[in-house]
Amino acid sequence: MNFSPSSRSSVVVAELGPTNTGKTHRAIERMLEHETGMMGLPLRLLAREVYDRVTARVGEGRVALMTGEEKRLPPRPDYWICTVEAMPTDRPVDFLAVDEIQLAAHRERGHVFTDRLLHARGRRETWFLGADTMRPMVQALIPHVSLKRATRLSQLRHSGSRSLKSLPPRSAVVAFSADRVYELAEALRRLRGGVAVVLGALSPRTRNAQVAMYQAGEVQYLVATDAIGMGLNLDLNHVAFAALSKFDGAEQRELFPDELAQIAGRAGRHLNDGSFGTLNTLPELHPRVVSAIESHRFPSVRSLIWRNATLDFSSPESLLDSLSRAPNHSAFVRVERADDFDALKELSHVPAIREVATDRATVELLWQVCQIPDFRKGLFGQHVALLRETFLQLSAGDGKLEHDWLARQVSPLDDVSGDIHTLMDRLAAIRIWTYISHRSSWIHDAEQWQERTRHIEDALGDALHERLVERFVQRAARRSARRFVRATPQAAAGSDSPFARLGLLLGEVPGATGAAVTEEQFVQQVVDATHEAFQVDALGNISFEGQPLARLVRGKDRRSPQIALTEPEVWTGGARRRLERRLVALARDLVTEAMGGFPAEALTGGDRSAAMRGLAYRLAEGLGVITQGEAREQWRILDDEARERLRALGVREGQRFLYVAEALAPPALERRCMLTALFLQVPSPKGVPREPAVDVAGFGGRDARAFGYEVFGTVALRLDVVERLGEALRHPQGARQAHTIMQELRLENGVRARVLRELGGRAAGVPLKRRRRRRPARSA
Numbered sequence: 001m002n003f004s005p006s007s008r009s010s011v012v013v014a015e016l017g018p019t020n021t022g023k024t025h026r027a028i029e030r031m032l033e034h035e036t037g038m039m040g041l042p043l044r045l046l047a048r049e050v051y052d053r054v055t056a057r058v059g060e061g062r063v064a065l066m067t068g069e070e071k072r073l074p075p076r077p078d079y080w081i082c083t084v085e086a087m088p089t090d091r092p093v094d095f096l097a098v099d100e101i102q103l104a105a106h107r108e109r110g111h112v113f114t115d116r117l118l119h120a121r122g123r124r125e126t127w128f129l130g131a132d133t134m135r136p137m138v139q140a141l142i143p144h145v146s147l148k149r150a151t152r153l154s155q156l157r158h159s160g161s162r163s164l165k166s167l168p169p170r171s172a173v174v175a176f177s178a179d180r181v182y183e184l185a186e187a188l189r190r191l192r193g194g195v196a197v198v199l200g201a202l203s204p205r206t207r208n209a210q211v212a213m214y215q216a217g218e219v220q221y222l223v224a225t226d227a228i229g230m231g232l233n234l235d236l237n238h239v240a241f242a243a244l245s246k247f248d249g250a251e252q253r254e255l256f257p258d259e260l261a262q263i264a265g266r267a268g269r270h271l272n273d274g275s276f277g278t279l280n281t282l283p284e285l286h287p288r289v290v291s292a293i294e295s296h297r298f299p300s301v302r303s304l305i306w307r308n309a310t311l312d313f314s315s316p317e318s319l320l321d322s323l324s325r326a327p328n329h330s331a332f333v334r335v336e337r338a339d340d341f342d343a344l345k346e347l348s349h350v351p352a353i354r355e356v357a358t359d360r361a362t363v364e365l366l367w368q369v370c371q372i373p374d375f376r377k378g379l380f381g382q383h384v385a386l387l388r389e390t391f392l393q394l395s396a397g398d399g400k401l402e403h404d405w406l407a408r409q410v411s412p413l414d415d416v417s418g419d420i421h422t423l424m425d426r427l428a429a430i431r432i433w434t435y436i437s438h439r440s441s442w443i444h445d446a447e448q449w450q451e452r453t454r455h456i457e458d459a460l461g462d463a464l465h466e467r468l469v470e471r472f473v474q475r476a477a478r479r480s481a482r483r484f485v486r487a488t489p490q491a492a493a494g495s496d497s498p499f500a501r502l503g504l505l506l507g508e509v510p511g512a513t514g515a516a517v518t519e520e521q522f523v524q525q526v527v528d529a530t531h532e533a534f535q536v537d538a539l540g541n542i543s544f545e546g547q548p549l550a551r552l553v554r555g556k557d558r559r560s561p562q563i564a565l566t567e568p569e570v571w572t573g574g575a576r577r578r579l580e581r582r583l584v585a586l587a588r589d590l591v592t593e594a595m596g597g598f599p600a601e602a603l604t605g606g607d608r609s610a611a612m613r614g615l616a617y618r619l620a621e622g623l624g625v626i627t628q629g630e631a632r633e634q635w636r637i638l639d640d641e642a643r644e645r646l647r648a649l650g651v652r653e654g655q656r657f658l659y660v661a662e663a664l665a666p667p668a669l670e671r672r673c674m675l676t677a678l679f680l681q682v683p684s685p686k687g688v689p690r691e692p693a694v695d696v697a698g699f700g701g702r703d704a705r706a707f708g709y710e711v712f713g714t715v716a717l718r719l720d721v722v723e724r725l726g727e728a729l730r731h732p733q734g735a736r737q738a739h740t741i742m743q744e745l746r747l748e749n750g751v752r753a754r755v756l757r758e759l760g761g762r763a764a765g766v767p768l769k770r771r772r773r774r775r776p777a778r779s780a
Contacts, residue, residue, distance in 0.1 A: 010121050014101075014128045014138045017150025018296040019265025020274075023129045027097045028054060031079065033605025034124065035649075037095035040084040040116060042103055043230050044069065048204050051081040052581055058601065059589030061531060068373065069434040069457075070204070078599060085112050089120050096122035100230060101130035101138070102301060108249065110305025111335045117141065117304075133258060133301045140331060154268040158290045159275040161282070162240060165191055169220040170237040173279070174263055176225055176246035182420070184242055185223040185472045194219040194473035200227035203427050205461035209520050209574065210468065216573025219473060229263040239267040239276045244285075250337075257289045258298040306332035313363040316348035339383075343370040346384045353388065356395045366391055372435060375428040390436070400444050401436075409433060410449075414456045416463035420471065423464040430457045458528075462521045523575045527582045534586055538670070540678045542583060550583050552590075558675045558706075559620060561587050594671035595624040596650060596662030611637045615658075619651070623672050624663025625708075625719060631658035655726025655759050656710065657719065664720035669708045676706045692721045693745045712754045715747060726759050 015023050028050065031037035041047040044067045051065045051072075064077035066086045080088065084098060098120060104113035117128060118141065128138060128145075138145055164187055167173070173188070175181050178199055188195045196214035198207055207227075214222050215235060226246070228234065241263075245254045268274020276293065278285060285293075292298055308325040312318040323341055326334055335341070344367065347353050357366050369391040374383040393401050413430045416423070434453040440446035517525075526544055535543040540552030540561065552561040563583040568576060592598075600620030604613045611634040618626045618634075635643070635658065650661045662668055669689040677684045685698040689708050696704065696716050709716035717725075725741055728734035742752050 010124050010126055012121070012126045012128070012142055012145045013148060014130075014134070014142070014145050015148045015150050016128075016130055016132045016135055016138070018132070018152050018156075019262065020152050020154060020156075020268060020270070021150035022153060022270075023150050024050065024099055027099070027127050027129055030125070030127065030605075031095045031097060032057060032601050033607070034094035034122075035599055035602040036078050036093040037122070038080040038082065038087060038091070038093045038097070040082050040087045040096075040098045040120070042084060042100040042109075043200075043227075044083055045200075045204050045207050045227070046099070046230055047081055047083050048208070049233065052585075054079055054081060055585040055588070056581055057588065058599075059587075059592045060585050061589050061592060061597075062599070069431055069438065071438060078602070084116060085109075087116070087120065089116075093122055094124045095126075096120055097127040097129060099129045101128040102134045103130075104134070104137075104304040105301045107305055107336055108338055111307035111338075114304045114306050114332065115309055119309075131258060131262070131298075132296065133298050136300045137302075137304060137331060152265075152296065154271050155273040156265060156268055156294060157273065157275050158285065158294060159238065159277045161278050161280040161284060163280050164188060167221065167240060168238050170235060171220075171240060172222040172224055172228060172234070172236050172238070172266065173240045173242050174224055174226065174228070175242040177243075178225075178421075178424075180242065181223050181225060188221050188223060189472045192219075192221055195221040195223050197468050197472060198222060198224040198227055200225055201424055201428065202227075202464070203431070203457055203461040205458055205524055206427075206465045206468070208578070209461075209465040209524075212574030212578050213469075213473070213572070214574075216577055218573050223472075226259070226263050228266050229259075233269065234266060235269055236267045237272070237274055239264045239274070241276075241278045241282065244278070244282060256298075257292045260285075260289065261293040261296065261298065264293055303333045304331055305335050307335045307338075311367070313360045313367070316344065316354070316357050316363060316366065319363055319367060320344060320348060339374055340367075340370045342380070343384055343387055347388060347391065350388060352392060356392070362395055365394060368439075369394065372432065375431040376425070377428070386432075394442055399441075401442055403444060406433075406443070406449065410453065410456065414459070416459050420464065420467045423460055423467060427457065427460045427464065430460060458521075458524060462518060462524065465520055466518060519572065519575050523571075523578050527578055529582075531586070531589055536586075536590060536674070538674050538677070538684060540674055542586070550579070552587060552674075552678055554679055554681060557621075558623060558679045559591050561591070561675060561678055563587060590671055591623075591675065594663070594668050594675055595620065596660035596665065596668050598624050598649060598651075598660045598663065609638070609642065611635075612642050615646075619658070619660065623675070624660035624668070625657050625705075626659070627657055628654070652723075654723045655730065656722055659719070659723065664708075664723060669718065669720070672708045680706075689718060692718045693747065712758065713751050715751045717745070717755070721745070722759075725755060729756075729759050 015026070017023065027039065031039060032054070039050060041050055047065065047067055048070075051063060055063050058079070060072070061074050062076075062078045063072075064074060064080045065072040066080060066082040066088065068083065068086055080091070080093065082088070084103075098113065098116045101113055101117060104110045104117055106113070117138070120126070128134075132149065135147060139147060164173070164184070173184050175184055178201065181197060181199060185195045185197050196210040196219050198210055202210070211234065213219055222228075222234065222236070241260070244260070245252055264274075264276035266274075267276055306327045306329075308322055308327075310322065312322040320341075323344070324334070347366065347370065348357075353366065357363050369387050372387060372390070374380070376383070389405075390401065393405065410430070410433050413426045413433070415426065418426075430453055434450070434457055437443060437446060437449040437453045443449050526549070529544065533545055535546070536552070541548065542550045542552065548566050550563055550565045553564045555562045563580050565571065565576065565579060571579065598619060600616045603616035604620075608616070615631060615634045615638070618630055622630075635653075638646075652659055652661050663672075666689070673684045673689045680702065682700075682702065685694065685700070685702075685707065687694045687698065694709065694716050696711055696714050699707070699709075699716065704711050704716045705719075708719050710719060710722045721741070725738050728738040728741065738756070742755065747755070
């Protein structure tokens with residue numbers, strides 16, 4: 001994917017415009033029309049949100065999530081959802097998108113976005129999404145780009161100043177420091193009974209729980225930093241600014257109009273209009289600023305932040321010189337400061353490091369260590385000391401971090417006691433170790449450390465959510481903070497309560513075993529669980545680690561089953577929404593399994609031929625299997641390249657069917673039967689799909705093929721058996737093999753003859769065992 005800016009190897013589209021234009025939604029839809037794709041998002045939180053949306057469409061088995069601290073990597077992902085920094089740009093994909101491309105002008109992170117703008121490309125199509133202020137710059141750097149102007153779907157209007165008391169429901173109050181956020185949240189709690197809190201420093205787990213609580217209507221107000229400005233989708237009607245300046249890492253400054261617009265634009269989702277204004281403790285916004293925000297017109301970006309990507313690793317000094325190199329294009333400004341560069345500068349003066357960093361490999365390692373992020377944002381010297389010790393351990397001995405040293409750093413963070421500030425400090429610290437644990441070559445037992453740091457981060461995130469609820473959600477505190485106990489099957493069987501039937505018992509339960517967990521902790525366990533943690537029976541009942549949780553219910557067709565929680569009333573609204581989202585993704589995985597992994601959605605895009613789209617749609621509708629009669633015309637008009645592509649995806653031309661090979665495997669046939677019975681709202685016929693041959697009467701007049709069988713007279717044969725017979729009969733020497741298969745199935749002669757006739761076996765001369773006629777006795 002590393003292309004020069006002038007490369008025309010793929011279509012490059014820049015869709016630029018204000019918030020609430022549907023840019024990200026359209027990019028997701030377009031990506032799913034390709035067989036493979038990758039999206040780079042500016043925040044870990046936003047990457048997780050998009051990951052959730054994509055997995056709800058195609059299942060978790062086809063999607064990877066890659067951030068600096070979180071990796072969810074299935075065996076064969078088709079789609080990659082990443083933070084921009086974590087994009088694996090050496091992995092070829094058909095479609096690539098980068099969101100919020102205007103961050104190429106950000107003075108600390110901008111160089112990464114600039115690099116993606118210049119070099120990251122999909123094989124077939126590339127999209128850059130962002131503010132309209134980037135239009136001239138994108139056009140200058142990529143002359144062949146197709147520029148599209150995205151228009152806002154709803155109106156955004158200024159509504160002046162308001163007091164906290166007069167804010168309408170579904171409002172967000174925005175401040176730019178944690179202390180001010182807490183102060184405003186406390187005031188709103190007293191006035192309105194409860195608020196949700198969103199800060200960039202929260203872990204995704206805590207942020208998701210807070211947002212889910214707000215989205216479900218458990219609270220009507222949100223207090224946040226500008227973390228909500230980067231594409232998080234919230235049902236907001238109004239945004240009120242509690243401050244108009246912020247500390248940007250170097251100085252306290254007034255926000256620019258386009259920055260205010262990025263945040264204000266969160267009000268009004270889809271076709272619902274939104275409003276923005278200030279709290280009455282601030283002066284009114286200047287009319288020119290109001291006009292700019294309402295009309296979405298701002299000065300264009302004049303320069304992008306750049307850093308040399310061709311680095312010299314011969315020595316620390318050479319590396320610093322190459323990083324300091326000035327750009328050779330007038331559109332670029334060299335990055336002024338960055339934590340990794342500052343850390344390298346400090347460490348390059350340490351005598352012990354200078355003694356070790358004398359060859360290319362060691363200098364590269366030093367640079368990798370310098371890129372460990374400082375989530376604590378505290379004393380820079382403290383972070384540099386950590387990097388120093390990390391590098392010296394990695395460059396000595398076996399090149400791994402010492403187990404005991406790691407334990408001494410991580411163990412004190414495994415503590416969920418303390419107030420909000422204490423928990424946030426520990427969360428920031430453990431995120432550093434989560435990041436380090438994902439550098440597998442640095443650590444013995446990397447998977448164990450990844451699990452441990454994630455467990456600590458999750459526990460701290462849950463505890464922080466509880467503290468936030470206790471402090472800022474007066475009315476819902478008791479319900480949201482209730483605790484559950486995972487029970488033994490025996491204990492659950494002995495109770496008639498909804499929680500017992502669910503496999504969760506409220507409060508202290510005699511005979512129950514297992515640790516007490518909050519609702520949020522249990523929901524997060526479900527959300528984070530892999531596919532293998534769920535069990536789905538032939539009736540569509542879903543269990544999580546052996547405990548009943550939900551069931552599949554009839555959707556519009558076999559490919560769209562819906563989810564019904566076993567006991568929906570025991571969950572708060574936010575928890576219910578998150579459980580349902582995870583289980584919808586599971587349902588999509590089940591459909592994909594039934595189709596043998598066939599990526600139908602990627603083959604029905606507008607740039608595919610009508611024949612390809614039609615064939616892919618039919619295969620999806622048939623859960624990976626259609627008759628040759630249905631496929632013949634469209635298959636005939638496909639070009640050779642399209643046919644080869646389908647064959648590479650597992651599509652086979654059988655004697656009777658066009659089918660996806662894996663769709664005829666036993667696990668896929670089991671899913672097919674379950675989905676069909678669910679849609680028809682009938683039990684699966686007896687013996688289906690276990691038996692290769694069953695009596696037609698068992699289908700009761702229903703379509704046997706929908707269950708994975710083909711009818712031959714009074715007997716229905718499973719589709720994989722039909723294709724085995726058809727494949728045998730294609731070859732001159734295969735006739736006897738077909739005869740052997742039918743003998744093993746104990747088919748009667750009449751059925752054998754019908755199978756051979758319909759599959760073309762007569763021409764192959766398969767011998768049938770005929771009943772010998774009795775000759776009449778001779779007369780005397």
